[in-house]
Amino acid sequence: xxxxxxxxxxxxxxxxxxxxxxxxxxxxxxxxxxxxxxxxxxxxxxxxxxxxxxxxxxxxxxxxxxxxxxxxxxxxxxxxxxxxxxxxxxxxxxxxxxxxxxxxxxxxxxxxxxxxxxxxxxxxxxxxxxxxxxxxxxxxxxxxxxxxxxxxxxxxxxxxxxxxxxxxxxxxxxxxxxxxxxxxxxxxxxxxxxxxxxxxxxxxxxxxxxxxxxxxxxxxxxxxxxxxxxxxxxxxxxxxxxxxxxxxxxxxxxxxxxxxxxxxxxxxxxxxxxxxxxxxxxxxxx
Ligand SMILES: [Zn+2]
Numbered sequence: 001x002x003x004x005x006x007x008x009x010x011x012x013x014x015x016x017x018x019x020x021x022x023x024x025x026x027x028x029x030x031x032x033x034x035x036x037x038x039x040x041x042x043x044x045x046x047x048x049x050x051x052x053x054x055x056x057x058x059x060x061x062x063x064x065x066x067x068x069x070x071x072x073x074x075x076x077x078x079x080x081x082x083x084x085x086x087x088x089x090x091x092x093x094x095x096x097x098x099x100x101x102x103x104x105x106x107x108x109x110x111x112x113x114x115x116x117x118x119x120x121x122x123x124x125x126x127x128x129x130x131x132x133x134x135x136x137x138x139x140x141x142x143x144x145x146x147x148x149x150x151x152x153x154x155x156x157x158x159x160x161x162x163x164x165x166x167x168x169x170x171x172x173x174x175x176x177x178x179x180x181x182x183x184x185x186x187x188x189x190x191x192x193x194x195x196x197x198x199x200x201x202x203x204x205x206x207x208x209x210x211x212x213x214x215x216x217x218x219x220x221x222x223x224x225x226x227x228x229x230x231x232x233x234x235x236x237x238x239x240x241x242x243x244x245x246x247x248x249x250x251x252x253x254x255x256x257x258x259x260x261x262x263x264x265x266x267x268x269x270x271x272x273x274x275x276x277x278x279x280x281x282x283x284x285x286x
Contacts, residue, residue: 017185035180040102040111048094080231126163156256195255
């Protein structure tokens with residue numbers, strides 16, 4: 001590998017490992033791409049007043065490493081700023097851009113046209129087969145959701161759905177991703193796998209499984225106090241019934257891309273949740 005390319009790879013990897021604009025899953029996609037384990041990736045950059053320069057830096061580092069990309073127009077996104085007395089306040093936090101990045105123009109076109117992102121053929125075939133099946137029974141649908149959660153736990157670096165839990169290509173790919181990311185961005189790699197564990201009070205915002213397609217509940221929760229100055233949203237799949245507005249005393253364990261929530265105590269429902277937004281989001285049904 002020429003030295004100039006090595007230096008450009010290091011600078012880009014340094015940026016990816018620490019940039020505020022990227023979610024962890026997108027760091028993995030990008031690091032796998034520059035380790036030549038993926039032909040293309042699709043990622044999102046969140047730009048706020050605190051990291052205005054990061055879009056410029058990102059594109060500059062990509063260009064120096066001869067990585068091609070197309071970028072969407074900016075769109076606004078909101079974040080929760082306050083949760084009090086069942087009122088969830090949101091505000092415009094900044095803008096986000098969607099990027100399609102690839103190691104060549106041909107790879108970029110293949111990714112956009114044929115979804116070629118370097119996933120194993122056995123898993124791609126199974127995924128498309130699954131899409132063509134008639135709607136799942138509530139029990140099968142619930143099992144599918146649990147399967148995806150277990151995949152996230154077992155394979156922290158795999159972001160697609162494997163054809164089976166024991167897929168040997170997926171197992172090898174997870175190991176190759178892990179060692180490449182450890183080499184390119186060791187601080188991020190260690191922080192990501194170490195994860196964290198903390199206690200919090202969580203408010204039940206809504207339940208995704210109210211449609212009758214599933215058994216049990218899939219709740220979205222928000223912490224009642226900010227952690228690292230942000231209100232994090234969490235997900236909980238359970239057979240326990242918690243009415244919307246219930247507060248849960250919980251222990252949250254985050255590691256890799258999996259999250260486990262243990263509920264110690266549920267405080268009865270107070271009232272319905274009101275979301276205060278500055279303006280309705282474009283394209284969102286009321
Ligand atoms: Zn497979």
